[in-house]
Structures are given as structure tokens and as C-alpha cells.
Amino acid sequence: MNTQVTHTNRVAQAIDRIIDAGDFTRIFIIADTNTAKLVVPQLDSKSCTGAQLITIPAGEKNKSLETLSKIWTQFSDSGATRNCLVINVGGGVVTDIGGMAAATFKRGMPFINCPTSLLAAVDAALGGKTGINFNGLKNEVGTFTDPLHTIISTRFLSTLPPHEIKAGYAEMLKHAMLHNNETFHRLLRNDFKQSFDTDEFLNEVKTSSAIKLQFVHIDPNDMGPRHALNYGHTFAHAFESLAMMRHKPISHGFAVAWGLVAETFLSHHICGFPAVDLYALAHFVLANYGAFKITCDNYETLIELMTHDKKSRHGEINCVLLSECGKPIYDQRISKDCAMAALDVYRDLMNI
């Protein structure tokens, strides 16, 4: 891990410092159609004058080989070399695909991530994962490549609709639960009526990203301990896939919020996670995220999806469990009966 992370709302100065310290022959900025319009003009970085802007279409469905190939073509046609610098300005789609394009062009150009969504700031833009969706599967192809630098700011969060803030906040909740009780309960006191583009919230984001980076540092290639970051995600991925099958896709962040409720019940049931904290979580999620509706008729499909999750090794259901906030146990095999019980309790807690 050679990456550096800076938390600042003085983004242009941070970029200028990095560029001044380097010896780059040219700068490329990768943005999507939204951030090219709303964020890039606000950057005001003097070092980026004359940078070449590569704009990709916004949206998860464009995190594709086709888009990647178009970025490579623009690099190639411009004669980009490993002495150039790439700056990714956007949410997780931009940092994932822009990171992969940079990591693989001429076997690796240096790149900076400037995440503009909360989800990217606390998750996607950190930890060195790059990638695209392929063959209908998320992040099927990619690399582990550290950005030269990640600049995290809350300055651009005001450009986001409220549900995007909530989506990122679900990953912050997860990080808090992996960290300690105090952080977890502090986050539960939020009512989403505050402003988010503040220095105060930047501090909360800093805490959250530091938690993620602790796991990344001890296990950069995701061989074991880093799996803890998958807390809530076995159920979340199954919910997302079921929603896709219903042709009503749900946001990943919302799915994580609901997945946390189900897996925190499992943590309670199997490892004695305190019931009072489970209820506090469920109350917060229901109040702010509503519920993802499922019936008994969906159980079989959901169980099937969980046994085919990427993290599952031999067709078993694999979860992270917590004995309490801050004490994760990763790679736990869950029986189908337990998973069914978790779906039952999820419905109870979500008033379904």
C-alpha cells in the first residue's frame, strides 16, 4: 500500500500540491456526464489548466468493457505515457473504471481518486480495487492497484440527491459496527436533516474511511481479514439480485442497510451480539431506508443467490458475524435454516 489519503475541502490546493511534487508530462481528468458538468468546473486547480477531459456516460450500466475500451482509445490516440497523471472525479463508477483504465494502460499510469459521492468517499475510492462489470456480473474483471493519492472531500456532496447520501451512510454504519459501539451510536443519532458538505461531516467521513483502511492495510489482496468489510453484504447482494430479477433494481447502499439488519440478527443469534443494538439498528434503518419487501416465496431464491455469492467457496453461505461492535469474525459458514430464520426476523423488524 503506497497510497496516500488526504481529507480536505480545499481540493484544488491538494491536487496542485501533488502535481507540483510530481514530474508529469500531461494530466487527464476522467469524469462522468454529471461530474464533468457539476464538479470539474468547481475544481479551480491551476495545475489542471490544459488537462484533457475524458467524459464517460453516468450510471452503473456504463461500468463496462465498452467504456473502458473508449478510455483506453482516448489515452492511446493522445499518446499518453506512464509519465502522465490521471485524475478520477466522480462516484464509484468513475473511480473503479478510471482506476482500471489507468492501472492497465501501458501497464500502469499513476492516478488520483477524487470521489464525489459519499459511497465512493467511504468505500469505492479507497482500498485499491478497480474494475468493470462483465458478463452480467459486478466487478468481474479488475485489478488491485493503489491510487497515488485519494483526496476525500465533502464539498461536492451538496450536488447529490438525498438517497445517494443515505446509500453512502449505510457503508459508514457498517464501518462503525466493525469499529466500536460509540461510533455506531453516534451515527444512529443522525436524522438526515443536517448539511453534509461541512468540515464537521468531513471528520465523520475521515473516521469511517480510516476504519476501512485499517482492514485494507492488514490484507490488501483480500485474502482473509479484509473479508470483514463484507459485513451485511451476503444478504445485501442477494437482495440486489432479487430486485434485478423483479426488474426493479435497488441501490447498493440501501441493500447494505437491509443486509446489515439480517446479518446483525445472525450475529445476535449465533454470537450473542446485544439485542438492544440490533433493535436500535433496525429502528434506524426502517425509519430512514424503509424496507425491501420480501415474502416466504422469495426465501428459496434468496438462499440460492447467497450460496452463489462471490465470497462463497464451496456452495455454502458465508457471512461475517459480530459478537459485539468492533469484534468481527469473518468467513463464518451459515446453515440454510439460520439464513431462513434471519429472513423471518428481518421481516418482523421491518414490519413486513
Place this chain on the structure above:
Amino acid sequence: MNTQVTHTNRVAQAIDRIIDAGDFTRIFIIADTNTAKLVVPQLDSKSCTGAQLITIPAGEKNKSLETLSKIWTQFSDSGATRNCLVINVGGGVVTDIGGMAAATFKRGMPFINCPTSLLAAVDAALGGKTGINFNGLKNEVGTFTDPLHTIISTRFLSTLPPHEIKAGYAEMLKHAMLHNNETFHRLLRNDFKQSFDTDEFLNEVKTSSAIKLQFVHIDPNDMGPRHALNYGHTFAHAFESLAMMRHKPISHGFAVAWGLVAETFLSHHICGFPAVDLYALAHFVLANYGAFKITCDNYETLIELMTHDKKSRHGEINCVLLSECGKPIYDQRISKDCAMAALDVYRDLMNI
């Protein structure tokens, strides 16, 4: 560098040992249409029974995004995971593209290289470079990813036509020149009438690959000292590109042999490389490789191509020079006049 290299003609046993020591859920073999027919059936590895064979069309023009995408699709459709093992059986095209497919699928599956051509055994399959051609440019996209293991054998060299042996031998000559006078002159005593699929020649290959790996170990990401491996290649790439423009492509290995003559003249002219060794090299190359025909009318194009070489930073001609065998100086700027003189002397030495 975590890669291990084994030189052996007992290839099946070497593969079995690696697989027995690992915990792989499945084995994939990537081969081209030639090696799938001529080499894979000879492998006789008991651990590869039941392996899934992925065959790609032979030839440099298939080192493409299209082929890469087809390999990814086969991995994906088969539900391949990071617990599977990929074995690349073939020349440089197979080890480059198979390595890139493995390095990027699910952000990295372990892979073994079993180079079957001499060029791959002493060069392409060693050093962790993977890649594809893109936008009409060689290796425009790729990664630095170490294979888990590289198994080098001369057993399959008898499946190759003589010009393929000569192509690989040119890189061996280059390595010898980077190493010492003794190795260089030993290689010059060859007349290509010997057998190559022997344990004796395996020893020569081992010496050659050890020289390459010395440079790779001190500079895995090709930031400086590894550039020495580019000896002969500035002129070689220009010759290859000119041949492409004439619609009569030449083999990379042959181009390297001719490039070595030109750049060894530069070494003599600028750094005092011994004239007697220059003449010995030119004699060997002319006798065994013939000459790549150029006239004064080609000089301007060749100079233009050299200033656009990948290793060139600011539109200058960049070469490696030797003051004597074993003493390379990398990243030397060459004036256009010197480059012209080298083309003149190349023509003299090659009787053109």
C-alpha cells in the same frame, strides 16, 4: 517479485508439484491452436486431468481485446474464482494474453507460464509483463503481474520451425551482451545445426533467463535499470514498423538481431565498444539472419519511428549503449546524425 522459475524437461512433474502444494478448486489451461494440438497432449500431468482447456487462435494479430474478452467470458461462464489456477501453454502471445486474463479476472487468479517457444522461454514469459495489442500498438494495455511459477523447458522446441529458434536466439544474444564477453562468444559459436530440445541447451537457456531476471529483480516496474533489456530494440522496433508499412512484417526476434548490429555500432562509436566484437556480431547475424533491406530513402521514416518509440520521453531517440559486454548504460539520448550514421554502417556490415 514472488515468482519462481524452474528449468526442467520433466514438465509434468513440475506442474504436479505446484498443484499438489496448492489448494486450487479448478485448473484452466490456455493454449493456442498449435500448442493445444502439439504440446498440451504431451504434458501428461496427472493433476491436469479434468482441466478446462481454453484455446485461442494462434498469431500476434490475435493478441487482441477480442481474444482477451473471450477468455474472460469462458472463465466467467465456468464460474472461475480466485481459487482456480491458470496454466498458460504457448509462446509469447499465449503467456502475455493468458497472463493478463488471469491477472484481471476477479482482480487476479494465480497463473503458471509454460513457454513453448524459445523467445517466450528467455523473454516474454519472464518478468511479469502481461498485455495485449490495442489501437494498432503493441502491448498498449497490460499489467505487471508475476506468475506464481514459470516452468522453462526445451522439450517442446522441436515442435518449432528453425526461424522461431533463431528469433529467440537473438534475445539470448542480447542477454549475453548485457552479461559478459564469454557468454556472448560462446553463443556466437552456434551454427543452428545442433538439436535444441536437449538438457545441454536447457542450461544455456537457464543462463539467459537468469540474466533477464537479474534486471527484472532490481527494477520490476521498469523505471530505470530494466531499460537495459531494451538493447537493440530502438532500431528493432523501427525496422518492424517499417516492415509493417511495407506490408511485409518481419519477426520480432530477427528485428532484434538487426537492431543489435545498429546499436552495437552506436556503442562502439559513442562508448568505445570493441570493434572486433562488433564485427563478430555482424558476421554472425548476416550469416544466420540475412539482412533487413533498407535504403537511404527509408532513413527519415526510421528516424521518425525511433523518436516515437514507447521508451522515448520527449521526442528524442533513446538507446541503451554498451562500453563493453556486461557494461550497459541505459536511457542514452542519440542525435539524429548518429542514428543516420548507424543506419549507414548497418548497411555496410550487412552488405546492403
